Amino acid sequence: MNEKLKKNNSCGAKVGFTLIEMMIVIAVIGILMSMGFGYYQRAKAQALIKTCKKNMFTLEGAITQHSLNTNNENYSETISDSFINELVSSGYLKDPVKCPFGGTLKLENSSSNNIKERTIRCSIHGTRHEP
Ligand SMILES: [Zn+2]
Numbered sequence: 001m002n003e004k005l006k007k008n009n010s011c012g013a014k015v016g017f018t019l020i021e022m023m024i025v026i027a028v029i030g031i032l033m034s035m036g037f038g039y040y041q042r043a044k045a046q047a048l049i050k051t052c053k054k055n056m057f058t059l060e061g062a063i064t065q066h067s068l069n070t071n072n073e074n075y076s077e078t079i080s081d082s083f084i085n086e087l088v089s090s091g092y093l094k095d096p097v098k099c100p101f102g103g104t105l106k107l108e109n110s111s112s113n114n115i116k117e118r119t120i121r122c123s124i125h126g127t128r129h130e131p
Contacts, residue, residue, distance in 0.1 A: 048100040053128040055097035056120040059084075059105065060128075062092040063118055073116065079105045099124060 009015050017025075063075060066087060076083070087093040099105060103124035110117050121127050 049125055052099045052101065052103065052122055052125045055099065056105070056122060056128040058093065059087075059097050059120050060118055062087050063107070066090070066092050067118075075107055075109075075118070077107050077109075079107055079120070101125075 059079070067073060067075070081096070084093065084096045084098075088096055097105075099122050101124050103122040106121050106123070108119045108121055108127075110119065119127050119129075
């Protein structure tokens with residue numbers, strides 16, 4: 001039956017692919033696509049984690065600037081959307097920042113040698129210094 005499906009070219013030789021050959025090619029393409037999709041998913045997750053860390057860095061800088069300009073030392077541990085919107089409207093942030101995975105951002109205050117440090121902690125990704 002396969003012989004009937006094959007066409008003859010102008011020289012009379014058989015041309016075309018059998019069903020088995022087509023299935024092998026499709027299976028190889030499927031295997032390559034599944035491998036590529038795994039790499040793509042991992043790269044996408046790494047990019048979103050880096051976005052969260054970059055947002056923490058940006059927010060720490062904005063709060064430090066706000067603190068220096070307003071002489072405010074006491075910030076709530078919970079970073080509310082209204083506080084982020086206040087930072088945006090007063091020009092400390094260009095855009096509202098948040099965790100791309102929906103984690104909650106919290107502010108941690110610590111002081112060593114009379115130097116106050118503020119660190120943002122994401123409920124999913126930890127601080128930006130953690131791997
Ligand atoms: Zn996060």
